[in-house]
Amino acid sequence: MSERLSVLKTYKLFIGGKFPRTESGRSIKVADASGSVVAHTCRSSRKDLRNAVEAAEKAQPGWASANAYLRGQILYRMAEMLEGKRDELAAAISITGKVGKDAALAEMDASVDRLVAFAGWADKYPQILGCHNPVTGPYYNFSVPEPTGVVGVVCPDEPSLLGLVSLVAPVICSGNAVVLLASETNPIPACVLAEVLATCDLPGGVVNILTGLRDELVEHFATHRAIAGVFAAGVSDEHRTALEAGAAENMKRVQVLDLGPDLAAGFADDSAMESPWVIEPFVETKTIWHPVSS
Amino acid sequence: MTTFQEQDAAAVTKTSAAGPGRSPALEFASAWDYAPAPETTKVEIADSHGHYIGGTFVGAAKGGTLDTLNPANEQKLSTFARGTVADIDAAVNAAREAQPKWAALPAKERGKYLFRIARRLQERAREFAILETMDNGKPIKESRDVDIPLVAAHFFYHAGWCDKLKYAFGGAEPTPVGVCGQIIPWNFPLLMAAWKLAPALACGNTCVLKPAETTPLTALRLGEIFDEIGLPPGVVNIVTGDGEAGSALVEHAGVDKVAFTGSTEVGKKIARAVAGTGKKLTLELGGKSPNIIFDDASIDQAVEGIVSGIYFNQGHVCCAGSRLFVQEGVADEVIAKLKIRLQSLRVGDPLDKNTDVGAINSRPQLETIAKYFDIARDEGLDVFESSCELPSIGYWCKPSFFTGVQASHTVAREEIFGPVLAVLTFRTPEEAITRANNSPYGLAAGVWTDKGSKIFEIAGQLKAGIVWLNTYNRFDPASPFGGYKESGFGREGGMQGLRGYVKLGGDR
Numbered sequence: 001m002s003e004r005l006s007v008l009k010t011y012k013l014f015i016g017g018k019f020p021r022t023e024s025g026r027s028i029k030v031a032d033a034s035g036s037v038v039a040h041t042c043r044s045s046r047k048d049l050r051n052a053v054e055a056a057e058k059a060q061p062g063w064a065s066a067n068a069y070l071r072g073q074i075l076y077r078m079a080e081m082l083e084g085k086r087d088e089l090a091a092a093i094s095i096t097g098k099v100g101k102d103a104a105l106a107e108m109d110a111s112v113d114r115l116v117a118f119a120g121w122a123d124k125y126p127q128i129l130g131c132h133n134p135v136t137g138p139y140y141n142f143s144v145p146e147p148t149g150v151v152g153v154v155c156p157d158e159p160s161l162l163g164l165v166s167l168v169a170p171v172i173c174s175g176n177a178v179v180l181l182a183s184e185t186n187p188i189p190a191c192v193l194a195e196v197l198a199t200c201d202l203p204g205g206v207v208n209i210l211t212g213l214r215d216e217l218v219e220h221f222a223t224h225r226a227i228a229g230v231f232a233a234g235v236s237d238e239h240r241t242a243l244e245a246g247a248a249e250n251m252k253r254v255q256v257l258d259l260g261p262d263l264a265a266g267f268a269d270d271s272a273m274e275s276p277w278v279i280e281p282f283v284e285t286k287t288i289w290h291p292v293s294s
Numbered sequence: 295m296t297t298f299q300e301q302d303a304a305a306v307t308k309t310s311a312a313g314p315g316r317s318p319a320l321e322f323a324s325a326w327d328y329a330p331a332p333e334t335t336k337v338e339i340a341d342s343h344g345h346y347i348g349g350t351f352v353g354a355a356k357g358g359t360l361d362t363l364n365p366a367n368e369q370k371l372s373t374f375a376r377g378t379v380a381d382i383d384a385a386v387n388a389a390r391e392a393q394p395k396w397a398a399l400p401a402k403e404r405g406k407y408l409f410r411i412a413r414r415l416q417e418r419a420r421e422f423a424i425l426e427t428m429d430n431g432k433p434i435k436e437s438r439d440v441d442i443p444l445v446a447a448h449f450f451y452h453a454g455w456c457d458k459l460k461y462a463f464g465g466a467e468p469t470p471v472g473v474c475g476q477i478i479p480w481n482f483p484l485l486m487a488a489w490k491l492a493p494a495l496a497c498g499n500t501c502v503l504k505p506a507e508t509t510p511l512t513a514l515r516l517g518e519i520f521d522e523i524g525l526p527p528g529v530v531n532i533v534t535g536d537g538e539a540g541s542a543l544v545e546h547a548g549v550d551k552v553a554f555t556g557s558t559e560v561g562k563k564i565a566r567a568v569a570g571t572g573k574k575l576t577l578e579l580g581g582k583s584p585n586i587i588f589d590d591a592s593i594d595q596a597v598e599g600i601v602s603g604i605y606f607n608q609g610h611v612c613c614a615g616s617r618l619f620v621q622e623g624v625a626d627e628v629i630a631k632l633k634i635r636l637q638s639l640r641v642g643d644p645l646d647k648n649t650d651v652g653a654i655n656s657r658p659q660l661e662t663i664a665k666y667f668d669i670a671r672d673e674g675l676d677v678f679e680s681s682c683e684l685p686s687i688g689y690w691c692k693p694s695f696f697t698g699v700q701a702s703h704t705v706a707r708e709e710i711f712g713p714v715l716a717v718l719t720f721r722t723p724e725e726a727i728t729r730a731n732n733s734p735y736g737l738a739a740g741v742w743t744d745k746g747s748k749i750f751e752i753a754g755q756l757k758a759g760i761v762w763l764n765t766y767n768r769f770d771p772a773s774p775f776g777g778y779k780e781s782g783f784g785r786e787g788g789m790q791g792l793r794g795y796v797k798l799g800g801d802r
Binding site for chain 2 (some may be wrong): 133244245289
C-alpha cells in the first residue's frame with residue numbers, strides 16, 4: 001500500500017463572506033526558501049476587485065449602524081478565533097522561509113493583541129475624536145466621527161499578518177468596510193485569516209480579501225469610484241503616486257503609513273499603531289448645530 | 295428697520311390667512327422708500343499694491359499687474375502685482391527661513407502674536423468691512439456683522455491653541471508640517487485667509503497665502519496688520535495673482551502642505567499635482583447642499599432658513615442650501631411664503647446698510663450664473679425672480695428659484711454659486727434622505743422639523759460635514775467645517791481643524 005496522500009488546501013478569495021475562486025482563473029505560486037512551490041493562490045483581476053467592492057458597499061451601512069459595543073465584541077471574537085489558529089497561522093507566516101518560527105509566533109501574538117486593542121477602541125474613539133464645541137450664540141454644537149465608507153487596504157509584503165491586521169482593525173473598528181490586497185510575497189496568512197473572519201460573527205462583506213499583484217491592482221484601487229479611501233503601507237513610491245493621483249478622481253482619502261525602513265519594527269510599535277490617530281484618517285467629522293431656546 | 299420688519303411680518307401673516315398656494319401681490323411702496331444709508335467712513339486705497347514677502351511689500355518680479363474692481367459699479371479700485379514663479383519662489387524661501395524660528399518660539403509667545411492680530415483686527419474692523427464690501431460686492435451688514443468679526447474671532451480662538459496642542463492630540467506628539475501654501479477663494483476673502491492662516495500659525499508653520507484674483511485687497515491689508523503687531527518677517531507671505539501663481543505655489547518643492555478652498559474641479563487638479571510628492575493636502579471644495587423642510591417644521595422659521603441658506607452672500611457660499619427639499623403637504627405654502635420673502639429682499643448698493651443682497655463678484659461669475667438660467671429654461675423649468683430693479687451698472691442677479699425640479703435637472707446637480715435655488719419636493723423621510731445624499735458632494739445640509747428624535751435621526755443619516763438643524767449658514771471658529779465625499783477632506787476650525795497642520799507619528 002502506498003503512503004497516504006495529504007489533502008492540500010486550496011486558497012481562494014474571500015468576498016461577501018464566501019470563498020470564490022478568481023474569475024480570471026489565474027494563480028500565483030508561493031514558494032518556500034528552497035524555491036519549491038508550497039501553495040497556489042489566486043491572482044485576482046479587476047473584476048474580482050469590483051465584486052469585492054460591491055460586497056463591501058452592501059455590507060458597510062449595516063456594519064456602521066451596528067452599535068459600537070457590538071462592533072467591539074465582534075473584533076474581540078475575531079481575536080479569540082485568531083488565537084485558536086495560532087499554530088496554523090504561525091506556520092503560514094513562516095511558510096516562505098523568510099520569518100523564523102519564533103518570530104512568526106511573536107507576530108501572531110502581536111496580531112491577536114492588536115485586534116484586542118481595537119476591540120476596546122470601538123466604543124471609545126468617538127469620545128476622543130468627537131467633541132462639543134463652545135460656539136458663540138445660542139446653539140448646541142457637537143462633532144461626531146462617522147465612517148468614510150468602503151476603504152481599500154493595500155498590505156505590505158512583510159509582516160504578512162501583523163501588517164494586514166494593523167491596517168484593517170482601525171478601519172473596521174469605526175464602521176468602514178474593507179477590500180484588501182494581501183501581501184504579495186506571502187498571501188497565505190491572509191487566506192487563513194479569511195477562515196477566521198468567516199466564523200467570527202463579522203457580517204459577510206465587511207472585510208473582503210484579494211490576493212494578487214500590486215502592479216495589476218493598485219491603479220484599480222486608486223480609481224474605483226465606490227472606494228472612498230485607501231490605507232497602505234510598504235508600497236513603492238511608484239504605487240504611492242498612482243494611489244494618490246488616481247484618488248483625485250473621487251477625492252479618496254489616502255493614507256500611506258511611513259514606518260521607516262524596518263516595517264516589522266514599525267508595526268510592532270504599540271504606541272503608534274494602537275493610537276486613535278490611526279483610526280482618524282478614515283472617519284469624517286460631522287458637525288451638528290441646533291438652536292437653543294425656550 | 296423695525297418698521298420694515300413689522301410690515302414684512304404683517305404681509306406674511308396676511309398670506310397665511312389667505313391660504314397656501316396663493317401669492318398675493320404685495321405693496322411695499324412706502325417701506326422701500328428708505329433714504330439710502332451708505333457707509334460714510336472713507337477707506338484709503340493705494341493706487342497699486344505689491345506682494346507681501348519677508349515682511350515687506352515688494353513689486354512683482356516680472357509678472358506685471360492686474361486690476362481689481364468694485365463689482366457694484368465696475369470702477370477700478372486698485373492695481374496689484376501678478377505673481378509668477380519667481381515671486382512664489384521668493385515667498386516660499388522667506389517662509390522656509392522663518393519657519394524654524396517661528397516653531398521654536400515658546401508656544402505662549404507664538405500665541406501672543408495671534409492674540410495681537412485678533413485685537414488689531416477688532417480695532418480696524420470698520421475699515422476692513424468697508425474694504426471687503428468694496429472689493430467683493432457683499433452687503434456691508436454681512437462684512438460688518440459676519441465676516442470681519444469671525445476673522446478676529448478665528449485668530450483669537452487659535453491664539454489660545456498654540457500652547458495646548460499636546461492636549462488636542464492626546465498620546466501623540468504634534469510637530470509642525472513646515473511651510474504651508476494656501477490658496478483661497480473670493481467669496482469670503484478675509485475670512486478664508488483667517489481660516490487658513492490662524493491654525494497654520496498656531497501649529498508652528500509658516501505660510502504663503504495666495505488670495506483670489508478678484509479680491510486681493512483685504513488680505514494685503516492684513517499684511518499691514520502683521521507689520522503693525524511685529525510679526526516676524528517671513529512668517530506670513532502674501533503673493534497676489536491668478537492661476538499661474540497658484541500653480542507655482544502648489545508645485546513648489548519647498549512647500550510641505552497645500553491647503554485649498556475653491557472648486558472641486560481645481561481641487562482635483564491640485565490633488566493630482568501633489569500626488570507622490572509627500573506634501574500634505576487639505577481641500578475644501580464645492581457643494582450642492584440639501585435643505586430639507588418637513589411638514590412638521592415651523593414654516594416661517596424654515597422660510598427664513600431657506601433665505602439665509604441660499605441668498606446669504608449672493609449665494610456665493612460653498613455650503614449654500616442650493617437644493618431645497620420640501621415635503622409635499624407644505625410645498626405650496628413654503629413656495630408662496632418664499633415668493634413674498636424674495637420680494638422683500640433689498641438688492642443693490644452693498645455699502646448701504648439696508649441691503650440684503652449685494653453684487654455678484656465678477657463678470658465671469660455673472661456669466662456662469664446666466665448660463666444656468668439658460669440651461670434651466672432649456673430644460674423646461676419654471677423660474678421665479680424677485681421683481682426688484684437692478685442698478686444699471688455693476689454685476690447683479692435677482693434672487694430667484696426654480697420649481698418643478700427633478701434630480702436629473704442640471705440646476706439640481708451642479709453648483710451654481712449664485713442666488714439661485716432649486717426647489718424639489720418629497721413624500722417620506724426615507725425619500726428625502728436618499729435624494730439628499732444622491733450627490734457627489736457632501737459639504738452641508740439643513741433639516742427643519744420640530745420633532746426632536748426625528749431631526750437627529752435624519753442628521754445621522756445625511757452624508758455631510760456640517761448639518762444645520764432648524765438653522766442654516768452658521769459659522770464659528772470652534773466649529774469644524776469641511777466636507778464628505780467630493781466636497782474635499784480635512785476640517786477647518788475647532789480642534790479637528792488643527793489636524794491638517796501638524797505631523798503625528800506615521801505621517802509622511
